Amino acid sequence: MRFMVIVKATPESEKGGALPDPELLLEMGKYNEELSKAGVLLALDGLHPSSKGARVKFSGKSHTVIDGPFTEAKELIAGFSILQVKSLEEAIEWVKRAPNCNPGGDSEVEIRQIFEMEDFAPVLTEEQIQHKAEKRAKLPNQTAHA
Amino acid sequence: MSATDPHHATHRTIEAVWRIESARVIAGLTRLTRDVGLAEDLAQEALVAALEQWPHSGVPDNPAAWLTATAQRRAIDLFRRNANAARKHEELAHELEALEQTSPDLDFPLDNTIADDLLRLVFIACHPILTAESRAALTLRLLGGLTTDEIARAFLTPEPTIAQRIVRAKRTLADKRIPFEVPRGPELADRLSSVLEVIYLIFNEGYSATAGDDLMRPTLCEDALRLGRVLAELTPTEPEVHGLVALMEIQASRTRTRVTPAGEPILLFDQNRAQWDQLLIRRGLTAIERAHKMNPTRGPYLLQAEIAACHAHARTPSETDWPRIVILYTELAQLTPSPVIELNRAVGVSMVHGPQAGLALVDALASEPSLARYHLLSSVRADLLYKLGRRPEARTEFERAAALTRNTRERDLLLARAASCETDPTNP
Numbered sequence: 001m002r003f004m005v006i007v008k009a010t011p012e013s014e015k016g017g018a019l020p021d022p023e024l025l026l027e028m029g030k031y032n033e034e035l036s037k038a039g040v041l042l043a044l045d046g047l048h049p050s051s052k053g054a055r056v057k058f059s060g061k062s063h064t065v066i067d068g069p070f071t072e073a074k075e076l077i078a079g080f081s082i083l084q085v086k087s088l089e090e091a092i093e094w095v096k097r098a099p100n101c102n103p104g105g106d107s108e109v110e111i112r113q114i115f116e117m118e119d120f121a122p123v124l125t126e127e128q129i130q131h132k133a134e135k136r137a138k139l140p141n142q143t144a145h146a
Numbered sequence: 147m148s149a150t151d152p153h154h155a156t157h158r159t160i161e162a163v164w165r166i167e168s169a170r171v172i173a174g175l176t177r178l179t180r181d182v183g184l185a186e187d188l189a190q191e192a193l194v195a196a197l198e199q200w201p202h203s204g205v206p207d208n209p210a211a212w213l214t215a216t217a218q219r220r221a222i223d224l225f226r227r228n229a230n231a232a233r234k235h236e237e238l239a240h241e242l243e244a245l246e247q248t249s250p251d252l253d254f255p256l257d258n259t260i261a262d263d264l265l266r267l268v269f270i271a272c273h274p275i276l277t278a279e280s281r282a283a284l285t286l287r288l289l290g291g292l293t294t295d296e297i298a299r300a301f302l303t304p305e306p307t308i309a310q311r312i313v314r315a316k317r318t319l320a321d322k323r324i325p326f327e328v329p330r331g332p333e334l335a336d337r338l339s340s341v342l343e344v345i346y347l348i349f350n351e352g353y354s355a356t357a358g359d360d361l362m363r364p365t366l367c368e369d370a371l372r373l374g375r376v377l378a379e380l381t382p383t384e385p386e387v388h389g390l391v392a393l394m395e396i397q398a399s400r401t402r403t404r405v406t407p408a409g410e411p412i413l414l415f416d417q418n419r420a421q422w423d424q425l426l427i428r429r430g431l432t433a434i435e436r437a438h439k440m441n442p443t444r445g446p447y448l449l450q451a452e453i454a455a456c457h458a459h460a461r462t463p464s465e466t467d468w469p470r471i472v473i474l475y476t477e478l479a480q481l482t483p484s485p486v487i488e489l490n491r492a493v494g495v496s497m498v499h500g501p502q503a504g505l506a507l508v509d510a511l512a513s514e515p516s517l518a519r520y521h522l523l524s525s526v527r528a529d530l531l532y533k534l535g536r537r538p539e540a541r542t543e544f545e546r547a548a549a550l551t552r553n554t555r556e557r558d559l560l561l562a563r564a565a566s567c568e569t570d571p572t573n574p
Contacts, residue, residue, distance in 0.1 A: 036375075036379060037261075037376065037379040037380075038166065038372075038376065039371070039372035039373065039374070039375030039376040039379075040372065042425060042426075042429065043425055082425070084368060084371075084372070085162075085165075086161075086162070086165050086365075087158065087161070087162055087165075089158045089159050089161065089162035090162035090165055090166065092159075092162070093159065093162045093163055093166055094166070116364075116402070
């Protein structure tokens with residue numbers, strides 16, 4: 001199963017233009033390398049401060065665009081990674097080994113499970129299956145390829 | 147015991163810690179005891195101790211070091227207790243005690259020694275002296291951190307059978323004095339292909355279950371992918387390792403589109419390509435690039451990965467680059483001649499030059515004894531006959547394929563296609 005590990009923003013990560021502490025970057029790099037070596041890290045990305053982003057608010061059929069920055073740092077995110085592990089507990093164990101993104105201070109990481117195939121029951125309707133069956137004659141048999 | 151029970155929660159945490167740490171713990175213990183079977187037993191004892199103690203004491207800050215230290219103490223006790231202890235054991239006990247005092251730091255970062263031990267563990271678990279199924283079971287147990295029960299369920303095999311398989315495998319490794327080492331020189335290529343074979347076998351058992359009611363067991367695919375990714379980091383300069391990882395990533399990208407909610411298989415060209423997992427495809431393509439950087443010649447896994455990539459690149463089935471697929475299969479057939487590869491090449495040829503050309507190649511394979519009971523031969527042949535409008539023959543072949551497959555879902559699909567040969571014969 002997969003989890004998205006969401007790193008919450010800190011006042012530091014929200015500062016425009018300021019790159020993170022080089023020591024923290026190094027620690028983070030090492031940590032991510034360990035995740036890769038363990039075969040659990042599928043993807044990761046860091047985000048620019050919210051000053052470089054925007055929000056689109058929907059209200060009925062209309063929408064409003066609000067430019068960043070946004071103030072409530074705790075509810076903002078600074079980066080994320082996607083882990084493929086056996087259980088929520090395993091994801092927690094891995095996250096516990098990460099360096100604190102706000103050295104000496106507080107920071108928060110949220111772990112959320114990603115929907116998988118088995119979470120969605122109907123993939124195809126009967127009609128779609130029928131349609132595909134009709135198209136089938138034009139295509140090769142590829143049981144061997146599937 | 148309820149899910150909110152703190153002891154239950156600790157057990158789940160211990161399972162997670164075990165999954166993360168067990169391979170490294172076992173690898174380190176194998177180097178110390180020079181006996182992988184004993185190392186695994188000791189690690190298991192440490193796990194039992196953790197299950198007893200951690201619910202009360204809490205999970206230690208460095209669980210791997212705790213497990214290793216506990217296992218090492220058991221090793222010392224065992225060697226000391228053994229009345230017939232040879233001198234060697236006494237020396238070993240001293241060595242271990244000395245080591246214990248220096249308290250090995252098994253915490254991050256994973257240093258080179260641990261990486262080397264892990265790689266040795268991969269090679270010993272996949273040693274060609276063991277049968278393929280023993281290698282698979284041992285690899286999942288030693289490197290994947292799976293319990294015997296989990297392995298048994300994954301392979302639809304009774305637990306005692308798997309347990310016995312593992313015990314026998316460990317005994318064979320001890321009896322034959324298989325060294326705990328990374329093979330060098332000309333031996334390396336052969337031993338590495340044995341490792342890749344085991345990982346791909348595990349993947350395939352999950353991807354297209356050879357028996358049973360489920361077409362796929364995705365967790366087994368995930369286990370194999372994880373092992374492959376770990377191996378790719380341990381042997382980053384081996385192009386075939388990246389090739390295998392690429393092949394598995396790209397095949398796994400289709401997992402969610404391969405089965406209907408009712409459990410029926412959806413073949414490659416009927417799959418909803420919009421639902422293919424782009425993240426895994428991208429990882430697969432990256433792995434192919436890594437392999438290309440290493441070596442201009444392509445090995446069999448890399449070739450198969452590139453064939454899979456041809457399908458991944460095509461947004462619709464009609465955009466598939468069949469000429470390239472035929473070239474890749476031809477290269478693959480030269481490298482590892484096999485009737486199954488020829489069969490796949492025939493499918494490609496039928497797409498480039500028409501069903502008649504494909505059928506000629508398939509018919510040439512019909513006398514191949516190894517394919518006599520191979521359901522895919524019949525299934526491909528049936529499909530080509532169907533396209534040529536030779537419906538009664540197609541029907542017989544589909545029925546034959548259905549009788550040959552061991553997978554019930556696949557059988558249903560083949561029977562449905564056999565039945566469809568009756569309807570509307572004028573409009574193929």
